[in-house]
Amino acid sequence: MNNIYLVRHCKADGQAADVPLTELGVQQANQLAQFLASKQIDSIISSPYTRAYQSIKPLADQLLLEVAFDDRLVERVLSDKNQPNWLEMLRRTYDDVDLFYEGGESSKEAMRRGVDVIMEVLEQPLKNTVIVSHGNLISLLLMHFDERFGFAEWQAMSNPDVYQLSFHHHRPSIQRIWNED
Numbered sequence: 227m228n229n230i231y232l233v234r235h236c237k238a239d240g241q242a243a244d245v246p247l248t249e250l251g252v253q254q255a256n257q258l259a260q261f262l263a264s265k266q267i268d269s270i271i272s273s274p275y276t277r278a279y280q281s282i283k284p285l286a287d288q289l290l291l292e293v294a295f296d297d298r299l300v301e302r303v304l305s306d307k308n309q310p311n312w313l314e315m316l317r318r319t320y321d322d323v324d325l326f327y328e329g330g331e332s333s334k335e336a337m338r339r340g341v342d343v344i345m346e347v348l349e350q351p352l353k354n355t356v357i358v359s360h361g362n363l364i365s366l367l368l369m370h371f372d373e374r375f376g377f378a379e380w381q382a383m384s385n386p387d388v389y390q391l392s393f394h395h396h397r398p399s400i401q402r403i404w405n406e407d
Contacts, residue, residue: 259284301360302336
């Protein structure tokens with residue numbers, strides 16, 4: 227059985243690619259490392275965004291693993307324009323996965339690039355892989371494997387958050403394993 231731990235990054239100061247973790251986020255990254263240390267992790271793949279890498283670096287250092295960066299794990303771009311009603315626009319993309327806005331990508335497009343990463347991991351002889359990404363993309367990956375996952379579940383996600391996908395013959399079971407307390 228293969229386990230993929232989908233990790234949403236810790237608290238950060240914003241949405242830009244180079245935004246670092248907050249002081250709280252750094253503390254969370256250390257808690258995340260403690261939490262995942264016993265999971266017998268074979269590999270770590272991360273979005274190249276600073277907040278994603280900083281979220282998993284303490285675990286990588288502790289386990290003496292290198293972090294592989296994959297551009298397909300960057301956050302989904304809803305639009306290239308500042309949208310005051312972005313939350314409602316985002317909600318609509320969960321109902322219509324083909325919907326996209328100017329300069330953005332549809333849920334289906336973003337989902338596909340993330341799923342491709344997961345499928346490549348499943349073809350490796352690895353047993354336990356951590357994939358670090360961003361809330362919207364992770365929610366779309368979960369939606370791909372369980373259509374009940376949608377906008378409300380995205381809203382309920384925390385920073386950080388961890389979902390375990392356990393694959394048996396490429397069929398996943400999904401469990402949220404992060405406890406915010």
